[in-house]
Amino acid sequence: MKHFRKIPFWTNKARQKEIEKYISLLEDFYANPYSPENRNTRKEINLAINRVHIIMAKAGISPYIVYTPAPITGGYIQNVDVVLNFDNLRHYHIPEEKVFDFLYITLGKYRDDYPKSVIRTFNPLFWIGCIIDYFIIIPFNLLGWVGINKEKAESSLIGRLIKTICKSIIILAALLTALHYLGYLEVVKKFINKGE
Numbered sequence: 001m002k003h004f005r006k007i008p009f010w011t012n013k014a015r016q017k018e019i020e021k022y023i024s025l026l027e028d029f030y031a032n033p034y035s036p037e038n039r040n041t042r043k044e045i046n047l048a049i050n051r052v053h054i055i056m057a058k059a060g061i062s063p064y065i066v067y068t069p070a071p072i073t074g075g076y077i078q079n080v081d082v083v084l085n086f087d088n089l090r091h092y093h094i095p096e097e098k099v100f101d102f103l104y105i106t107l108g109k110y111r112d113d114y115p116k117s118v119i120r121t122f123n124p125l126f127w128i129g130c131i132i133d134y135f136i137i138i139p140f141n142l143l144g145w146v147g148i149n150k151e152k153a154e155s156s157l158i159g160r161l162i163k164t165i166c167k168s169i170i171i172l173a174a175l176l177t178a179l180h181y182l183g184y185l186e187v188v189k190k191f192i193n194k195g196e
Contacts, residue, residue, distance in 0.1 A: 004059045004113055006130075008121040012114050015055050019107045022052045023100065026086065030096050033087070045086065053083055056102065059109045063102040067092045128174075136166045 004012070025048070028041045056063055063083045069075035080092050082099045089096055120126045140159065144150030153159050179185040 001054050001058055004110060005116070006133075007117060008126075009114065009117040010121075012110055012117040016107060016110045016114070018048070018052060018055060019103055019110070022048055023103050023107075026099060026103075029086075042087075049084060049086075052103075053081075056083065056106045059106050061102055061106045061109070063099075065092075065094055065098060067094070132167060132170050135170065136163050 002011075004015070007015075022045070025041055025045050029038055029045060032038060053063075064079040064081055066077060067080045068077050080089075080094065082089060082094060082102060085092070086096075086099055089099070137154070139162070140150050140154045143153050154163070176185065179188055
């Protein structure tokens with residue numbers, strides 16, 4: 001799943017709908033949390049929770065609250081993921097509204113980015129960048145296939161360096177190819193040699 005600023009408008013809209021549906025499910029669940037009729041709602045929430053969590057992460061939202069237990073009861077300070085622990089919030093004395101706060105912040109980010117995603121979708125350079133990104137992640141996908149953590153390899157310093165070098169090579173090759181087919185490659189060669 002791609003970052004929210006690297007998706008076309010239809011993916012943006014689909015993610016907005018998923019967040020809205022999840023909010024609706026949580027509202028139904030919190031209206032009467034322990035009724036037998038809520039089993040299907042709870043099941044749908046649990047099935048959608050991982051995808052919603054990833055959508056939030058791709059928007060840069062980290063749904064964690066620092067929980068500090070009362071000193072008299074003891075315990076350790078911990079980060080509580082309010083989305084994954086939607087049913088345990090009472091245990092941590094966290095109001096249910098916190099879940100909705102994070103979800104609405106995420107929804108707002110996607111809605112704010114929607115006009116930009118429409119422009120991005122019709123920009124040919126965006127699609128060229130998507131193709132370049134597709135070819136650049138092939139080595140990392142192979143590492144993942146072998147059993148190495150693909151995300152860690154991709155986000156490491158060496159991984160980012162490899163991605164930057166590969167992007168530069170691909171862009172330079174595309175530029176030289178375009179200059180060749182336009183007939184300007186010889187002019188550029190002469191210009192470069194003239195400087196020596």
